[in-house]
Amino acid sequence: xxxxxEARAEVVRAADALFYQRGIQAVGMDAVRNAAGIxxxxxxxxxxxxxxxxxxxxxxxxxxxxxxxxxxSSSATTxxxxxxxxxxxxxxxxxxxxxxxxxxxxxxGELGAVSPDVAEIARGQKLAFQHxxxxxxxxxGGSPVLAAQLAILAEGAQTTAAISGRPEAAFHAxxxxxxxxxxxxxx
Amino acid sequence: xxxxxEARAEVVRAADALFYQRGIQAVGMDAVRNAAGIxxxxxxxxxxxxxxxxxxxxxxxxxxxxxxxxxxSSSATTxxxxxxxxxxxxxxxxxxxxxxxxxxxxxxGELGAVSPDVAEIARGQKLAFQHxxxxxxxxxGGSPVLAAQLAILAEGAQTTAAISGRPEAAFHAxxxxxxxxxxxxxx
DNA sequence: TTGCATTGAGAACGGTCGTTCTCTATAGTA
DNA sequence: TACTATAGAGAACGACCGTTCTCAATGCAA
Numbered sequence: 001x002x003x004x005x006e007a008r009a010e011v012v013r014a015a016d017a018l019f020y021q022r023g024i025q026a027v028g029m030d031a032v033r034n035a036a037g038i039x040x041x042x043x044x045x046x047x048x049x050x051x052x053x054x055x056x057x058x059x060x061x062x063x064x065x066x067x068x069x070x071x072x073s074s075s076a077t078t079x080x081x082x083x084x085x086x087x088x089x090x091x092x093x094x095x096x097x098x099x100x101x102x103x104x105x106x107x108x109g110e111l112g113a114v115s116p117d118v119a120e121i122a123r124g125q126k127l128a129f130q131h132x133x134x135x136x137x138x139x140x141g142g143s144p145v146l147a148a149q150l151a152i153l154a155e156g157a158q159t160t161a162a163i164s165g166r167p168e169a170a171f172h173a174x175x176x177x178x179x180x181x182x183x184x185x186x187x
Numbered sequence: 188x189x190x191x192x193e194a195r196a197e198v199v200r201a202a203d204a205l206f207y208q209r210g211i212q213a214v215g216m217d218a219v220r221n222a223a224g225i226x227x228x229x230x231x232x233x234x235x236x237x238x239x240x241x242x243x244x245x246x247x248x249x250x251x252x253x254x255x256x257x258x259x260s261s262s263a264t265t266x267x268x269x270x271x272x273x274x275x276x277x278x279x280x281x282x283x284x285x286x287x288x289x290x291x292x293x294x295x296g297e298l299g300a301v302s303p304d305v306a307e308i309a310r311g312q313k314l315a316f317q318h319x320x321x322x323x324x325x326x327x328g329g330s331p332v333l334a335a336q337l338a339i340l341a342e343g344a345q346t347t348a349a350i351s352g353r354p355e356a357a358f359h360a361x362x363x364x365x366x367x368x369x370x371x372x373x374x
Numbered sequence: 375t376t377g378c379a380t381t382g383a384g385a386a387c388g389g390t391c392g393t394t395c396t397c398t399a400t401a402g403t404a
Numbered sequence: 405t406a407c408t409a410t411a412g413a414g415a416a417c418g419a420c421c422g423t424t425c426t427c428a429a430t431g432c433a434a
Contacts, residue, residue: 002361025212028391039412050392106296107276112215113287126350149231149363152356159292163299163313169339176336180363180369215421226382237422
């Protein structure tokens with residue numbers, strides 16, 4: 001393993017999968033090392049600590065989320081369709097068999113009270129999503145309250161799908177979003 | 188400390204506050220012992236393990252939640268008002284300065300993947316809440332989908348308020364619920 | 375009082391985890 | 405070939421945590 005950029009990416013990939021699947025504190029650095037197939041020394045030469053690795057993992061999840069939402073809305077042309085595409089994106093995600101809820105909600109629940117970094121990253125991610133929704137709602141001519149409501153539906157769908165283990169929450173959230181949007185846009 | 192029922196309650200109270208405030212794995216049994224003011228030996232004579240104590244704590248939270256929701260809706264007379272009272276209850280909760288999100292969502296995120304007990308309790312609590320909402324919606328003449336949507340709004344409000352640290356999510360969710368209810372009940 | 379059971383306080387144990395260190399093998403250079 | 409620097413593999417370290425154990429103090433029965 002010569003290219004350290006490649007090695008970093010592999011470590012982040014392995015750690016992301018393990019942290020998401022089992023929780024962060026339940027995964028030791030040994031498990032990350034084994035999954036990434038490198039030595040502990042190399043692991044610690046790439047990341048100074050588990051906390052630093054976690055930050056990298058969560059930042060990677062931010063990128064993944066943004067790309068996923070944008071990809072889902074890329075075929076939509078109207079702001080309304082782009083907004084509804086969010087729930088279609090959620091639907092596809094919920095149906096993946098390794099789905100275990102929102103990594104930011106999970107890590108906030110596990111470490112938010114004890115790690116300012118984790119709390120800050122989770123808060124930032126949620127805020128960015130709210131801003132994205134708000135920009136589309138504004139294009140649509142809707143109110144900031146509607147934007148907040150559509151974001152709340154997306155958050156609720158994620159926790160509901162995660163804990164119940166059933167993906168229909170995305171469907172329900174989408175239908176509710178349609179009603180809320182129609183309600184504001186009707187004369 | 189002679190009355191062991193009283194002692195159990197005190198331990199559960201102390202553990203609940205610590206687990207909720209800092210996370211479960213971040214709190215050692217020593218901290219619980221200190222907060223409860225009893226010896227380790229007595230603590231382990233009351234609860235066989237930390238896991239068993241956690242189960243007791245979460246079951247206590249179920250009772251608290253049920254009582255809180257029922258109390259909030261007790262002054263309401265119509266099913267619609269009882270449903271909206273849920274969001275008023277959330278609003279009051281979000282404004283408490285020790286609010287740190289839903290204990291079930293948090294513990295599911297932290298331990299759900301690794302502890303079947305925790306996952307099961309969280310799932311059960313969410314399901315019971317959905318049933319409660321569904322029964323009111325049925326009284327109201329609404330559909331099961333509306334019930335699911337109202338529950339999703341409540342869940343989303345909880346995570347949004349927890350991570351953003353701002354309580355307005357309850358108000359937004361309530362307003363959205365009014366719209367969704369009106370939409371189904373309109374001719 | 376004497377003996378016995380119970381309890382409190384916390385030391386001790388075994389295991390795990392994050393992190394560092396040792397030791398060896400290898401590759402590059404002169 | 406001899407020397408040096410690097411890196412892999414994992415043992416080792418120190419801290420912590422859940423749980424158990426020791427031991428002295430206490431309360432009670434006779």
